[in-house]
Amino acid sequence: MTNTEKSKKGVLLLAAGIKGAIGSTVAASAAIMQNQPENVLPYLTTGEKFPFLGKAGQMTVAGWDTDPVSFDRALDCCGVLEKSLWEPCIPELNKIDVRPAPDAGMGVKEQVAQVKADMAAFRNQQPGLVPVFANLLPAGVCHELHGFSTLEQLYQAAARVPADIVYAAAAVESGIAVVNFTPNDLEIPALVSAAEAAGVPLAGKDGKTGQTYFKVVLASSLLARRLHVNGWYSLNILGNADGENLMDPQYAACKLDNKTGVLEEVLGYAPGEKRHNRSAHKVHIDYYPPRGDAKEAWDVIDFEGIFGLPMSMRINLQGRDSILAAPMVMDLARWMAALTLAGRSGPVPELAFFFKKPVGPDGPVGFEKQMAALEKLEKEICP
Amino acid sequence: MTNTEKSKKGVLLLAAGIKGAIGSTVAASAAIMQNQPENVLPYLTTGEKFPFLGKAGQMTVAGWDTDPVSFDRALDCCGVLEKSLWEPCIPELNKIDVRPAPDAGMGVKEQVAQVKADMAAFRNQQPGLVPVFANLLPAGVCHELHGFSTLEQLYQAAARVPADIVYAAAAVESGIAVVNFTPNDLEIPALVSAAEAAGVPLAGKDGKTGQTYFKVVLASSLLARRLHVNGWYSLNILGNADGENLMDPQYAACKLDNKTGVLEEVLGYAPGEKRHNRSAHKVHIDYYPPRGDAKEAWDVIDFEGIFGLPMSMRINLQGRDSILAAPMVMDLARWMAALTLAGRSGPVPELAFFFKKPVGPDGPVGFEKQMAALEKLEKEICP
């Protein structure tokens, strides 16, 4: 290990699902950023924040994936980035330390121990960097593990535990901050109390990247003008793995509920109750091959002004799912590294800006409040 | 005058252009609000603010128009509100004190004197109410009156002066706050210094009601995510008088430049410079009879994420111009009444939320900053 690695400041981003659409895009961005910063840095919101963490470009990536394929094969198959962009970095990409997922057949404690060992190894390779764990696993099935008050109880009693919780428990026990970008529910009491005890900050859940981000923004702007929303229909069509995966109703369940609850929270009322005395906020996600990773969202918002006169707004977002998500994961890693150094522990509701279902009590609601909360938090952790 | 009128708290809204699409809608709303508050109050942002001003419903309207037609005829021809909504209030509506505009042929000082006399008369009729002057005149021609440092100089030298400035000067000299909802430039040095001297607050200019409001909101949300805007095309089609009027290029000029400058201000860069080294932000307003007062806006936003990968958003707003504008004018009247009582004088940049081209130095820029400024201002003026 060279001296520079020893004394280098920056962030060590440890991702579960690192070969997925978002994970591989984050890894490629971190690599390409070293010599072509203009491709990534201008699109990070923390580019000039937290100087004590070193330049935003100082980020090393490692992690886990069940997919044994080589990193460049993974990038190729996800089809998010043109090959010409990352081809020059194939050597560094294929040197990324990707460990297999622990065998789900083993006992929970054993699985956690394996991940903790990986984390210790990752840390030794990059002593100067502040490690942050990012959960980028596929949308999983909802589970019922809220009954346990400590991780120990969980390990004893729970037969099967979703991979998300194995990784998160290992991180908490290793004193490593956790970012849950998935809709999966890993903020169970056992884990939250362990994090608080261990002085580990937790952020999540379910990245607010595209349609839902703009939904919160527009809902905040309609509320700010007292324009009453009578109905909001959101269609999502996408053609990547995440999309195909969401076609399985049980998986879509968590995702959908995160996307629907958001609106009522921002507006303070359920659209549809006033004029139709039933909810008129629907979110439909559908798999549509031609879109690939380029998710398309179509929204219609029915609202009324004085005298209940109806008006409507239709929004068509032709986005790129993982291109919107990757910079958010990198920003969250820098936030969590800074929060770790600032000694924050447990859920960080002030990061609600990044999530569909922010964890932690009394988080800011609405776009302007969430932006103000970020500004305030930055002042608190930057001396 | 009955006792109640004498001791009644509330706002006296004096509007130039009171029989226009916005003015008549404001007048009808103020009348209907007395017995059917549910039709208007829930849509006011100041509904529960400034208790010291009395209930938001306590608002009396008076003003000027060149159109001699009766008030119900004016409402009918503007076609904004269904007749069934205001028919029951025709008696009160036709009792609204509407004075003719001063003869533009007279000397400027004489015209101002006539308006001041009207203002004094309006005040005597409603002693308890705090008067506020709202400029709702048609989009006028840009003028060149920036050379005068005092109103006196203006009166002596200027041969022709736009009606906007006559009314505003009269208001300032009568100690009455001024709200400029039009794109017309009445915040000339002579008037601003007079307002500051007379302790009269000024708010303006060009109400940010529909497309431009959501443009500022979305631009702020894109900046918040460091998504770089490469181009923004805005189409406006409307079929009311304001629309037909704007087809006259010289009138459209002020309007258009207000709508174009806004974006660069919020983003901090000119969309198009980076990828096309020329501006790629265009606003086109067109007269399209089928829309009537229901202005329709179509926007396409081209933005890029990491690696400059292009994404786009298209927004179609089917609004109702004057239905969006009227409650803003009523809210502004209550803000300015409160600011008058709080002793504020001169431009009030903190009200940037309401305007395309906010007057006054260092006003807040961007949706979240403008919302925060309103919150701060309210705390300052409400003990």
Add this chain to the structure above:
Amino acid sequence: MTNTEKSKKGVLLLAAGIKGAIGSTVAASAAIMQNQPENVLPYLTTGEKFPFLGKAGQMTVAGWDTDPVSFDRALDCCGVLEKSLWEPCIPELNKIDVRPAPDAGMGVKEQVAQVKADMAAFRNQQPGLVPVFANLLPAGVCHELHGFSTLEQLYQAAARVPADIVYAAAAVESGIAVVNFTPNDLEIPALVSAAEAAGVPLAGKDGKTGQTYFKVVLASSLLARRLHVNGWYSLNILGNADGENLMDPQYAACKLDNKTGVLEEVLGYAPGEKRHNRSAHKVHIDYYPPRGDAKEAWDVIDFEGIFGLPMSMRINLQGRDSILAAPMVMDLARWMAALTLAGRSGPVPELAFFFKKPVGPDGPVGFEKQMAALEKLEKEICP
């Protein structure tokens, strides 16, 4: 019965489901057309066709509905037409002869007999008019009655038979033409052969009123330019009874399959097979209260030109379901009356223009072919 009724030429439209959204709109249109033809006639495609049938305005309506409510109450609750439009015709509307549906508990033959008796009564009231039966019942459950070769066998064996088939059988046995505007499958072998034997023409099925009509039109135009369709996503949101009804998956099944099959038929290939080797044509129907009867459709079409370069078209149709459907039902009644007089029997594939799933062999496919077929058919039946 006055002499005029005896000798009057025209069409007697007998509708099952006459108090529904389409049925009541047809009835109101027929009544209002008598003294305000300008409200309806210009929107009929058969306005100037078939002079031998008398003026298009000469149409009398009668039929069946399970809903006992008065006709004006039905119109009010469907909310399709403003009350001010049909209020003057309430007397004629409430004089429309609406008979109850036969008790579904009775034997099939008995139910058919009751409907035949009603039909005979209707005919006697309007001897001069040519009767046509229009099926406007709600989208029903798919059934399995294809095994019977004659109506007699059907009556003997089938325990339960959908109402559609009871009415259609009664019509065929009464020598009355049948128009099936519903997606329900009543063109079973037993009925078709009976119709052919009795010299009764049959048209159907599932009215092609809005999104599907324009889908056929646009698909034909893309094929005409050899622009290959790689994917087509259709969203339908509506808030009327038909909408609520379609939320029941089993009912939606027939409707959806009619809407999906159409595209492949017109294009001659399954969109998605070439680039994604799986179908990429999806139709999603969702219940969205704010729309009421004003169905909204959103389509995205992904197509490619030379070199497979991708292009796309997005269409947003803000229609009025029953307002688009009613004139088609009236036009179909005049076509079938003319076809009856011209001695046509059995399915009339040439009327494919009107239907999502045209019945009968070798019907014209594609907008231009369907228009040419109508032109040819008209020449054949008009001497």
Add this chain to the structure above:
Amino acid sequence: MTNTEKSKKGVLLLAAGIKGAIGSTVAASAAIMQNQPENVLPYLTTGEKFPFLGKAGQMTVAGWDTDPVSFDRALDCCGVLEKSLWEPCIPELNKIDVRPAPDAGMGVKEQVAQVKADMAAFRNQQPGLVPVFANLLPAGVCHELHGFSTLEQLYQAAARVPADIVYAAAAVESGIAVVNFTPNDLEIPALVSAAEAAGVPLAGKDGKTGQTYFKVVLASSLLARRLHVNGWYSLNILGNADGENLMDPQYAACKLDNKTGVLEEVLGYAPGEKRHNRSAHKVHIDYYPPRGDAKEAWDVIDFEGIFGLPMSMRINLQGRDSILAAPMVMDLARWMAALTLAGRSGPVPELAFFFKKPVGPDGPVGFEKQMAALEKLEKEICP
């Protein structure tokens, strides 16, 4: 010249403006088609038509351009096709015989003579092929040359003559069919009568490639249902040279008038007259850099059904101008070659399908009529 060239059947496409966006795309397609037919042939409507002309792939291209740059440089700068598509054909592309435009300073007759000499040379190189001249020059200024009855008179009197007419006159005098894909007016009496006398077929004018094509299709479908159009607003934003050129009002004039007249012709009435007693059909073309060659069109159509109830349709076409145009130019070349062999002369109104402003008397109007006319014409010229 090898034997194959002598006896080869097919089309010799001679294009003025061959290095432009459309011209270069046609040339690249013709070259690539030789060994990768699947990239072009499936998108030609005449792919299987006119076997007597040889396979559709048998097309050789030559022509004129004022731009001296090499062919691959031209393709690169137009930015229509990815370099990877045509790079392998650079040798053939740079062998294309491109002659300079005649010096506009010379006398008209001399210019025509020079072009005729070029045409003779082109023909000698490809004796077997049927030559067709395609006008792909930029949208030019309207001119006034309708007064001349013969080309001879034109040559004598006219000082300056647009290049379009120079090329077209040379073609007619060389017995070569003319396709006018531009909005420029070259069908002046002198040229038409010369074409008729020389037995040369003429097709034009102004290719109906994107928005206008679908406008004719949708207008035909609304008329077919007697849905009355009250207004139609068309926005076009594009960023290629054609777009920048159209920003010059005098050039846009011809283009715009072609795009506006079409609708009234198809509908048989002027949208807006009935409800607003003034035209409500507007077309606005604007230069918007981010689009490049990928023209985007946004249309809103306001139409009414029974009782004048308003409905609306909005269409957003994200097309690729030259990708839509190139195959049409190739198809037109094959049609005109076939028509030449079939002895047709003068304007060919039956090709109205391809043009915004079809030349020649009593051409078919409306999508279905234009398709039927193509079918009929093909039967006439294919024994």
